[in-house]
Amino acid sequence: MNYRYQMSSISFGGPLTPVVKKIILACVGVFVVQLVAENPMIQYFSLIPEAVLGNFYLWQPFTYMFLHGGIFHLLFNMLALFMFGCEMERHWGSQRFLRYYLVTGIGAGLCVFFIPSTYHIPTIGASGAIYGVLLAYGMTFPDRIIYMYMIFPLQARYFVMIIGGIAFLSSLSTANTGISNIAHLGGMVFGYLYLRVKPGNLLYPIKGAYYKWKLRRAKKKFMVYLNKKERDRDKNHMIH
Known part of the structure; x- marks a missing residue:
């Protein structure tokens, strides 16, 4: 099935697709608000399991993925979303891509609840959903070449295996790195279940x-x- 979009072109990576464009604009807009009201944004819209369970902030597993911890955090996530998300949206269509993105993002957030010791720590960022998109890309286009660290050429399937392995091993570590590796891994797990297991x-x-x-x-x-x-x-x- 072919999908036709009204798209604006940018200088590399192909045309920007509608849902990816809206997600990028939303994340950039939220980041601007964070610059002027960081504490309230983190308190009410990041993912804090204590707040979800204790104060019934049930929207946080959704809203946390639009907040970011700095300009480079935002930049790298949006660049990855552009590079891999646009291709998946063109392949699937906008509705399916948006549904998948939200399922993996929310699923990644729910995985944070498996670590009680971090219940008081805010989690922010679209990385869980991005990892889900990377998994979908590797499963859909396994032979595509991706340059890891912009240097090493790898087939997409092996690239996904490597980053998945890194996320898994990192999630086993008890060191406080400031990175929610369990959310990264959770995004990939929920993505795999979504793609491979029928709802029935x-x-x-x-x-x-x-x-x-x-x-x-x-x-x-x-x-x-x-x-x-x-x-x-x-x-x-x-x-x-």
């Missing part, structure tokens, strides 16, 4: 457990009914 298959174990519970409940009710009938019959026999 994800729900199948839940449905199976629910139907088993209903069956056990029905059997229990039926046994109670039979026992009651048996007691009533015995009572009637005793009266006669």
Whole structure:
């Protein structure tokens, strides 16, 4: 299926696609607001598990991915989004790409909840979603050449394996590096599940457990009914 966009060209990397453009503009706009109101933005819109669980700031697993910790953090994330996200949006179409981006970004944020020792630490940045986009790129275009560190040519599949391995090993470390490696890894995991596992298959174990519970409940009710009938019959026999 072909998709046609009204796109503005930039000097390298191909044309800028609609959803990628909107995400970049949103992140840049939020960053400008951070420059003048950093503390309130971090307090209310970064991802702080304590605030989500204690104060019910349920929007934070969504909003955190639009905040960034500095100009270079923003620049590198948006550059990666442009380089790989535009290609995926052209390949998938805007709706599917946006859905995937949000699923991986929110999924990456939810993975932060697996580390209770960091519940009080704010997490910000689009890196989790970006890692999800990188995974999708490697799975969709495995033979494309990517220059790691702008020097070493690698096929996309191996590039994704390397950064995934780095994210996994880094997530095992207890050192406080200021980088949420568990979110990076989570973005890739949620991306893989989204691409490889059908929604029906994800729900199948839940449905199976629910139907088993209903069956056990029905059997229990039926046994109670039979026992009651048996007691009533015995009572009637005793009266006669």
